Amino acid sequence: MVHDDAYHWPPELMDLLIDLVPRLNRSKEGVLGFFRGVGVSEDLLAPHRHQLAADKSAVSKYKIARSVLTRVNEQGDAGLGVRREILKRAIEFEDFSTLWPDDRLPTQGLQAGVRRLVNVKDSFTRMSQALDAEKAARLKARTSELERLARRKARFEALRDRLTNLFGEADPRKRGSALEGVLNDLFATEGISIRESFTLRSEEGHPVEQIDGALEVDGSQYLVEIKWWGEPVEINAMSRHLVRVYSRAEVRALFISASGFTKAALEESTRALNQRVIVLGELRELVLLLEQQGDVANWLREKVRLAQLERRPLTLLGSDF
Structure with missing residues (x-):
């Protein structure tokens, strides 16, 4: 049973109820009592009471x-509660012994027909409700995803602006420290677990190691070194970082330079691949990631794949990545 307006009875249900309700009541007064009991207003019932009082034989149940x-x-929405109560009373009626003998079997058949139509309508209602709920869930998920992407875009644009401003910083120390902050926030924005720069000290309190940062991706730990020099990173700086990595079991190396790497530093990193995963990156790659709002975790995964399979610690990933 399909009906456009869920708040009204369709014709087939109306026909059944018109036959059923009079049979549920032995008298005309009983029919009026039935309607009064389900909440029909006296304004609707009064004309029939007057007619019965004037000439009882002139009207039938x-x-x-x-x-x-x-x-x-x-009555539309206003009569929804009354219509529900009429259906409830009609469907739940059980004492057929109170009816006229000739009405008992027909009444049971009519009741079964009403119940069947109501059950079908309820099935359509439940189906419609399920579809509406599914649609609402999809809309909520889509809205949530759009909001997440908008927040991500705003964070990437802010990080890009911060990074762009660093190119005007003349003090290398301030520039390097600020770059660490930008990259730390970039990794954190993508949900990558990161520990910002820290210093290891001896029992006497003297500095032993200065670590620019550490991060975790896919369960692997990386010691991070960041350099913004005027010249390419040379082998001594690379070697110091590799020594820190070697002193920690299973830890990988991520070295990011704003000015590239010397040939000797690249060769040393390639040899180190025999023992550890060594990944080199250039600042321009991260600038591009920020411009394209790319996935920094996937960027690192691809660089690790190339380092392991092709023994290339440095692969510049451009716009095709």
Whole structure:
């Protein structure tokens, strides 16, 4: 049973109710009592009471039922509660012994028909509700995803602006420290677990190691070194970082330079691949990532793959990545 307006009875249900309600009541007064009991207003019932008082034989139970049910069905939202109660009373009626003998079997058949139509309508209602709920869930998820992407875009644009401003910083120390902050925030924005720069000290409190940072991707730990020099990173700086990595079991190396690497530093990193995963990156790659709002974790994964399979610690990943 398909009906456009869920708040009204369709014709086939109306026909069944017009036959059923009079049979559920032995008298015309009983029909009016039935309607009063389900909440039909006295304004609708009064004309029928007057008619019965004036000439009881001039109206039948079925005529009363048809008139009242039609008026209730035309009330729209206002009559929803009454219509529900009429259906409830009609479906839940059980004591058929109180009916006229000739009405008992027909009444049971009519009741079964009403129950069947109501069950079908309920099935459509539940299906519609399920579809509406699914649609609402998809809309909520889509809205949530759009909001997440908007927040991510805003963070990337802010990081890009911070990084761009660093190119005007003349003090190398301030520039390097600020770059660490930008990259730390970039990794954190992508949900990468990161530990910012820290210093290891001896029992006497003297500095032993200065670590620019450490991060974790896919369960692997990386010691991070960041350099913004005027010249390419040379072998001594690379070797110091590799020594820190070697002193820690299973730890990988990530070295990011704003000015590239010397040939000797690249060769030393390539030899180190025999023992550890060594990944080199250039600042321009991260600038491009920020411009394209790329996935920094995937950037690192691809560089690790190339380092392991092709023994290339440095592969510049451009716009095709």
